Amino acid sequence: MAGLSDLYQEMVVDHSKRPRNFRKIEDPVRTASGYNPLCGDRVQVFVKLENDRVADVSFQGVGCAISTASASIMTEAVRGKTVVEARTLFERFHELVTCGENAARNGASLGKLAVFSNVSHYPARVKCATLVWHTLRSALEGDEGTVSTEQ
Amino acid sequence: MNSMGTAVSQRGSANSKTAWDVQTVRAAFPILKQKVHNKPLVYLDNAATTQKPAAVLDAILGFYKHDCSNVHRGVHQLSERATDAYEGARDTVRHFLNAKDIREVIFVRGATEAINLVAQTFGRRMLGAGDEIVITALEHHSDIVPWQILCEEKGARLSVVPIDDRGELRMDEFEKHLNPRVKLVCAAHVSNALGTVNPVREIVRLSHAEGIPVLLDGAQAAPHFRVDVQELDCDFYAFSGHKIYGPTGIGVLYGKSALLEAMPPYQGGGDMIRSVTFEKTLYNSLPYKFEAGTPHIAGAIGLGAALDYVTGLGQERTESYERGLLAYATEALSAIPDLRMIGTAREKAGVLSFVLNGIHPHDVGTVLDYEGIAVRTGHHCAQPVMDRFGVPATTRASLGLYNSREEIDALVAGIHKVKETFS
Numbered sequence: 001m002a003g004l005s006d007l008y009q010e011m012v013v014d015h016s017k018r019p020r021n022f023r024k025i026e027d028p029v030r031t032a033s034g035y036n037p038l039c040g041d042r043v044q045v046f047v048k049l050e051n052d053r054v055a056d057v058s059f060q061g062v063g064c065a066i067s068t069a070s071a072s073i074m075t076e077a078v079r080g081k082t083v084v085e086a087r088t089l090f091e092r093f094h095e096l097v098t099c100g101e102n103a104a105r106n107g108a109s110l111g112k113l114a115v116f117s118n119v120s121h122y123p124a125r126v127k128c129a130t131l132v133w134h135t136l137r138s139a140l141e142g143d144e145g146t147v148s149t150e151q
Numbered sequence: 152m153n154s155m156g157t158a159v160s161q162r163g164s165a166n167s168k169t170a171w172d173v174q175t176v177r178a179a180f181p182i183l184k185q186k187v188h189n190k191p192l193v194y195l196d197n198a199a200t201t202q203k204p205a206a207v208l209d210a211i212l213g214f215y216k217h218d219c220s221n222v223h224r225g226v227h228q229l230s231e232r233a234t235d236a237y238e239g240a241r242d243t244v245r246h247f248l249n250a251k252d253i254r255e256v257i258f259v260r261g262a263t264e265a266i267n268l269v270a271q272t273f274g275r276r277m278l279g280a281g282d283e284i285v286i287t288a289l290e291h292h293s294d295i296v297p298w299q300i301l302c303e304e305k306g307a308r309l310s311v312v313p314i315d316d317r318g319e320l321r322m323d324e325f326e327k328h329l330n331p332r333v334k335l336v337c338a339a340h341v342s343n344a345l346g347t348v349n350p351v352r353e354i355v356r357l358s359h360a361e362g363i364p365v366l367l368d369g370a371q372a373a374p375h376f377r378v379d380v381q382e383l384d385c386d387f388y389a390f391s392g393h394k395i396y397g398p399t400g401i402g403v404l405y406g407k408s409a410l411l412e413a414m415p416p417y418q419g420g421g422d423m424i425r426s427v428t429f430e431k432t433l434y435n436s437l438p439y440k441f442e443a444g445t446p447h448i449a450g451a452i453g454l455g456a457a458l459d460y461v462t463g464l465g466q467e468r469t470e471s472y473e474r475g476l477l478a479y480a481t482e483a484l485s486a487i488p489d490l491r492m493i494g495t496a497r498e499k500a501g502v503l504s505f506v507l508n509g510i511h512p513h514d515v516g517t518v519l520d521y522e523g524i525a526v527r528t529g530h531h532c533a534q535p536v537m538d539r540f541g542v543p544a545t546t547r548a549s550l551g552l553y554n555s556r557e558e559i560d561a562l563v564a565g566i567h568k569v570k571e572t573f574s
C-alpha cells in the first residue's frame with residue numbers, strides 16, 4: 001500500500017492550491033461540463049482548437065485536491081496536442097490511475113501525469129482523477145450535456 | 152462506584168447503576184479490535200451503519216445453526232422455534248417502542264422501505280390532486296423521493312418547511328404549512344446530515360390539532376435515546392436495524408392500528424393472505440397484511456438481540472454518555488482554526504458535520520482513513536441540506552455508544568494532519 005504522501009505528492013498539492021489555466025475561455029470552440037453526483041464535484045472544460053490542435057485549454061469548477069490537480073495538470077499536458085493525441089493520452093492516463101504504474105504501458109511518456117500513479121491504490125478516488133478527462137473528451141467530441149461519473 | 156462485593160450482590164441493577172465503562176462496552180464488539188493502515192480502527196461512521204455486538208452475531212448464527220426454518224407455515228419443531236423467535240423479536244420491538252399492540256409492528260427492510268410502504272398504501276389511498284404532503288428541509292432522500300413519486304402520480308404538492316442557519320426547523324414556518332389540503336406530515340426525528348433533534352412532540356401536537364397524521368423517520372433517533380410512540384403520539388414511526396447495532400436488511404414500521412387496518416396491502420404474496428381464490432382474496436390481519444413473502448427471519452432475530460443489548464445497557468445511561476461525548480467532540484472540533492461546523496442546533500444527537508476551509512471533504516476523508524479513522528464525506532443523502540448551507544459536501548463524524556474520548560482526540564489529531572498535508 002502506498003503511503004499518503006505518495007497520493008498527495010507535492011506537485012498534486014501545489015496544483016490543487018494554485019490550479020493552472022483556471023479560467024474561462026471566451027468564445028471557446030468547444031466546452032463541456034462534468035459532474036460527480038457522489039461528491040458534488042463540478043467541472044467545466046474549455047477548448048480552443050486550431051487545425052485540429054488544442055491551441056488553448058482551461059477549466060473551472062469545484063472539486064477535491066485530486067480532481068483539481070488532475071484538471072490543472074491535464075490542461076498543461078494536452079496543450080498543443082492533436083485531438084487524436086489527446087484522446088490517446090487519456091487512454092494511457094486512465095490505465096495509469098486504474099491499473100497503476102507497472103501495468104500502464106509507456107509510463108515514462110506520461111510526464112507530469114505520472115504523479116497520479118498511486119491513485120490506483122485508492123479505488124474510491126479514481127473518478128476524482130478522471131472526471132475532468134471524461135469532460136475534455138466530451139468537449140473534443142462536441143457532445144452536449146453534462147458528463148456524469150454515475151450512469 | 153460500587154466495591155466488588157456490593158456490585159455482585161446488586162447484580163440485577165448493576166448494569167444501570169454503575170459508571171459507564173467504554174472499554175467494557177467496546178469489548179462486546181469484535182470488529183473494533185482491528186487495525187486499519189496499521190492504526191487502531193476509530194470508527195466514526197455510525198450514522199451510516201453501526202457495528203454489531205457479539206450478542207447479535209451469536210443470535211443470527213444461532214438461528215441458522217439450530218432453528219432455521221420458515222415461519223408461520225409449519226407444524227414441525229423447527230418451524231415452531233423459528234416462528235417463536237421471529238414473533239419474539241416483534242414483541243421486543245413492541246416493548247422497545249412502547250407500542251400498544253404487537254400488531255402495530257411491521258418488519259420491513261429498513262427505514263427506506265417503511266416510508267415507501269406508507270407512501271404506497273396510506274399515501275396512494277389518501278392523496279388526491281391538489282393535496283399536499285409536508286416534509287422538512289432536513290430530510291434524508293428516503294423521506295423526500297417516495298413523496299415526490301407519489302405527488303407526481305397524484306398531482307399533489309410537496310411542501311417543505313425550511314430550517315435556519317443553525318439547522319433547526321423553523322417552527323414559526325411549520326404552522327403556516329398546515330392547511331386542510333395537507334394529508335400527511337413527515338419529519339426526521341433526528342437529522343442524519345446535521346444531527347438536529349426535531350421538536351417532534353410539537354410537530355405532532357400542531358399537526359393533530361389540524362387533524363393531520365404524522366410520520367416520524369427515527370432512523371437516527373432510535374439508536375441514541377428512548378423512543379415511546381405512545382408518548383410521542385405519532386401515527387407512523389420508521390427505523391432501521393443496522394443503525395442500532397442490528398443487522399442490515401431489517402427495519403421496522405410502527406403504525407397506529409386504526410390507520411394500518413384502513414390501509415390497503417403493500418405487496419401481494421404469501422403470508423399476507425387469509426384465503427385466495429381466483430375470484431377474490433381475503434387479506435390477512437395485522438401485521439401480516441404488510442409482510443408478503445418469507446420475511447428476513449434471521450434479521451428480525453438479530454434486531455431483537457440488538458434491542459435487548461441496547462436496553463440492557465440502559466438507554467438513559469447511553470444517552471447521557473453520548474451527550475457528554477458529543478459535547479466534548481463539539482468543543483474539541485470547534486477549537487480547530489478554519490473548521491466550520493455545519494449544524495449547530497441546540498438539541499443534537501450523534502452527528503458532527505464540518506468543513507475545513509479550502510480542503511475538500513474527500514481529501515479530509517482519505518487522510519483520516521490513513522490514520523485509521525472512518526468518517527463519511529459527501530452529501531449524506533441530504534443534498535437539499537448541503538444546498539441550504541452552500542457546501543457541496545461535508546465531512547461527518549458520527550458517534551456510537553462504543554466511541555471514546557481518546558477516539559475524539561485521534562480525530563482532532565487527524566484533522567491537524569489533514570491541515571498539514573494541504574498547508
Ligand SMILES: Cc1ncc(COP(=O)(O)O)c(C=O)c1O
Nearest residue numbers: 261262263291293343368370391
Ligand atoms: C434519517 C434517515 N432516514 C432514513 C435513512 C434510510 O435508512 P436505510 O438506508 O437503512 O433504509 C437513513 C439512512 O442513512 C437516515 O439517516
